[in-house]
Amino acid sequence: MRLFHTSDWHLGQNLHGQERDFEHACFLDWLLGQLARRQPDVLLIAGDIFDTVNPPVKAQERLYDFIVSAHEQQPGLTIVMIAGNHDSGSRIELPAPLMRRLRTHALGRVLWLDDGQLDAERLLIPLPDASGEIAGWCLALPFLRPSEVTGAHLGDDYLRGIGQVHEWLIEAALKQRKPGQALIAVSHAHMAGGSVSEDSERSLIIGNAEALPASLFGADISYVALGHLHKPQRVNGEERIRYSGSPIPLSFSEIGYQHQILEIELDGAVLRSVEPRLIPRAVHLQRLGPAPLSEILGQLAELPDVDLLDDPQRQPWLEVRVRLDEPQPDLRQQIETALQGKAVRLVRIAAEYAGSQGADGDDSARLIELGQLSPQELFSRAWEQAYGNSVDEQTLADFALLLQDVQQEEEQP
Structure with a gap:
């Protein structure tokens, strides 16, 4: 049996306000081509199908x-x-009866x-091979929120509930x-020891x-498709x-990743x-x-000029990080002027001020944008500013539960 393992498509994602459609x-055109060429029996999409x-x-x-x-192909x-964790579970399942006619299972x-027992039957998907014989079973484990795996029958320990x-x-x-x-597990979770991407991965609960x-x-x-x-x-x-990773870089911290899907042979x-x-x-x-x-x-002046024959949708996204000794009120204007006629699309300017040392020992103090901080980090900063001390773990845990309630309310289609 041959499988394709993909994940974290994040359809609908914006990069600092710029859509990535x-x-x-x-990517989807390329994936269709790979399906036609390699003829896998199964395609797995391990969560975060959408960005919101x-x-x-x-x-x-x-x-x-x-x-x-x-399916037609x-x-x-x-x-x-x-x-x-970025998806609405109920929204993903909403068209499930129709999708099953296309041999697509949405959990x-x-x-x-x-x-009080787990409805395991709906999470076990038979996987036929090319001959139509069942060659394996998929154990489909969507992202598990605390309200789904804690309570009277499982207790209050989130990790223990997931384990159960x-x-x-x-x-x-x-x-x-x-x-x-074969038994193939597909799960959306943070495994201990995994390498996290800066700026683009929302913490699932609190910390690690x-x-x-x-x-x-x-x-x-x-095989475990994560x-x-x-x-x-x-x-x-x-x-x-394995984590297959995202198909496109979702933040500038992911520039160096070799984005890929995984082909599994059993x-x-x-x-x-x-x-x-x-x-x-498609876009660098x-x-x-x-x-x-x-x-x-000087570096901006050396960037290539616009070629009218090139597709503007393929122009690279550009982030500029400037180290300043003092504020420059016309910083954006200077940069945008330097970029006139250049074949790039500016999406972000980040200023760093020299001469002061951050808590991590860096020789510059960064101006942090709100969009770079998780809700937990914002809450922690607000707490410290209001009360003069660090927030305790119990308060953070209570905040996490409230946040989960809000996110679940947002999920209702």
Whole structure:
């Protein structure tokens, strides 16, 4: 059996106010081509399909147009997609009855039976191979919010609740499968030891309190397709537990990533290979600085001029980081003037002031934009400013629960 592992599409994402629809369209066209060329039996989308719980209509059209095109091109393809922490679980599941006609399974939530047991059956998806025989089972684990895995039947320990859901689902899968069938887990979670991307990954709960141990996935699981972290990586060096990463750079901190999907080959329940398929970058991200303003202006002058034959949608996104000795009220005007006629699109100017030392020992103090801070960081800063001391862990935990309530209210379609 052959599978494609993808995640963190973030359809509808904006980069400092600039929409990325063209880049997502290029990725989806490329992915359709890879499906036609490699003919996998299964496509996995491991969460954060959309960038927000209320995605723009165009982003939703992109997803459903892709699913229809993939099915028309390859009627035997099975697609399994789960909700991530950026998604609304209920929105992801809303068209599920229609999508099943296209061999697409959309899982956004875990549900509980009247006796308090996990409804594991709906989370177990049969995976046919090219001959139509069931070659494996997918254990679909959407992002689990505290309200879904804590309460009377699970207690108040969030991590323990997640662990229990995994244990119950794996137990149900082991009972379901027949000899030679593979178990494939697809999950949206932060695994302990994973490398996080600066600026573009929203903390799931608080700090690293949500990091899950790889031991949740025992040797009975042939492959674990993870979503949430944008950098492609193995977990604890294990070949079978992987993040595929995001298909496009979602922030300037991801410029150096080799964005990819993963192609998985299984022989029965035995993992034979995991091969990356590198995704062409439709639009490059370019970062200048940090450097003094005079040097930045010189670098801007050396940028290539606009070629009228080039597609303006492919012009790089540009971030400029300037080191200043004192405020420059006309900073933006100077930079925009220097960029006139240049084949780049300015999306961000960040100022750093020399001569003062940050808490991390850096020789400059950065001006931090609100968009760079998580809700938890904003709350912590506001608390310290108001009360003069650091917020305690219990208060942070209470804030996290309130935040989850607000996010769930936003998710209602």
